[in-house]
Amino acid sequence: MGKIIAISNQKGGVGKTTTAINLSSGLAKLHKKVLLVDFDSQGNASQGLGALTSEGQPTIYAVLMEDYPIRDTIVHDENSGVDILPANMSLAGADLMMDKMGSGKEMLLKNVLDPIKDEYDYILIDCPPSLGLLNTNALTAANSVLIPVQCEYYALEGVTQLLITIRIVQQTSNAGLKIEGILMTMFNNTTNLSVEVSQDVRQAFGKLVYQNSIPRNVRLSEAPSRGLSIFEYDPRSKGAMAYMELCQEFLNRNEGKTK
Ligand code: ADP
Ligand code: MG
Numbered sequence: 001m002g003k004i005i006a007i008s009n010q011k012g013g014v015g016k017t018t019t020a021i022n023l024s025s026g027l028a029k030l031h032k033k034v035l036l037v038d039f040d041s042q043g044n045a046s047q048g049l050g051a052l053t054s055e056g057q058p059t060i061y062a063v064l065m066e067d068y069p070i071r072d073t074i075v076h077d078e079n080s081g082v083d084i085l086p087a088n089m090s091l092a093g094a095d096l097m098m099d100k101m102g103s104g105k106e107m108l109l110k111n112v113l114d115p116i117k118d119e120y121d122y123i124l125i126d127c128p129p130s131l132g133l134l135n136t137n138a139l140t141a142a143n144s145v146l147i148p149v150q151c152e153y154y155a156l157e158g159v160t161q162l163l164i165t166i167r168i169v170q171q172t173s174n175a176g177l178k179i180e181g182i183l184m185t186m187f188n189n190t191t192n193l194s195v196e197v198s199q200d201v202r203q204a205f206g207k208l209v210y211q212n213s214i215p216r217n218v219r220l221s222e223a224p225s226r227g228l229s230i231f232e233y234d235p236r237s238k239g240a241m242a243y244m245e246l247c248q249e250f251l252n253r254n255e256g257k258t259k
Pocket of ligand 2 (some may be wrong): 017
């Protein structure tokens with residue numbers, strides 16, 4: 001049974017897309033079949049793995065709004081081994097159109113993913129930086145939510161807001177929604193702030209927080225401009241090692257494998 005995981009935090013710039021790209025790629029390296037769903041109109045996940053190349057190429061917009069076949073929209077990235085359902089600016093239009101629809105408007109993504117769910121081990125959704133209808137669609141389609149948290153002031157406030165949204169979705173459109181884990185990103189162990197924020201988040205959320213944090217590493221920010229995951233761009237970087245450790249921890253949680 002494929003598991004669908006929404007990577008969500010309404011704050012922008014906290015490492016959602018970086019985590020979506022590199023967790024997908026790392027799991028593919030570990031022989032998992034992975035679909036990365038780009039659900040942000042900025043299309044950063046698609047571009048970051050070189051998946052949107054031609055004008056007029058179908059995107060998730062066509063699948064959601066025009067009944068375009070999902071299998072004809074998915075692109076296979078040879079470098080990373082990840083399948084990608086790409087997005088671009090048109091998704092912003094879908095957001096507006098969905099809003100005008102009647103009941104069931106939060107089920108649209110679930111309805112298109114369910115038929116292909118079991119063709120994958122994991123389906124990761126890169127969510128937009130908002131708590132609007134696209135995010136609700138992602139949380140409704142998902143089995144669980146992975147929350148990246150940047151080690152900075154106000155980190156906890158953002159998470160609290162997201163947890164309220166998760167509770168509402170659990171009470172309305174997806175009773176089974178779980179928290180997959182909380183990931184500390186852009187960690188810098190030489191600053192007191194990073195260390196303090198990390199301690200606070202661990203104190204507040206305990207075992208939900210992954211043991212592995214992702215360090216601030218410039219190679220992680222360079223890789224997307226080449227259309228490569230960190231494992232292709234610089235496999236020996238600190239960033240690559242941290243994301244591989246995260247993949248192992250993720251699989252331990254999900255499949256009980258030992259390292
Ligand atoms: P989001 O999807 O939440 O908006 P991104 O993953 O796009 O966040 O990250 C925001 C910016 O920070 C991007 O420029 C990205 O390359 C950079 N970035 C993300 N994680 C790291 C990291 N661990 N170290 C250095 N730069 C990072
Ligand atoms: Mg993003």
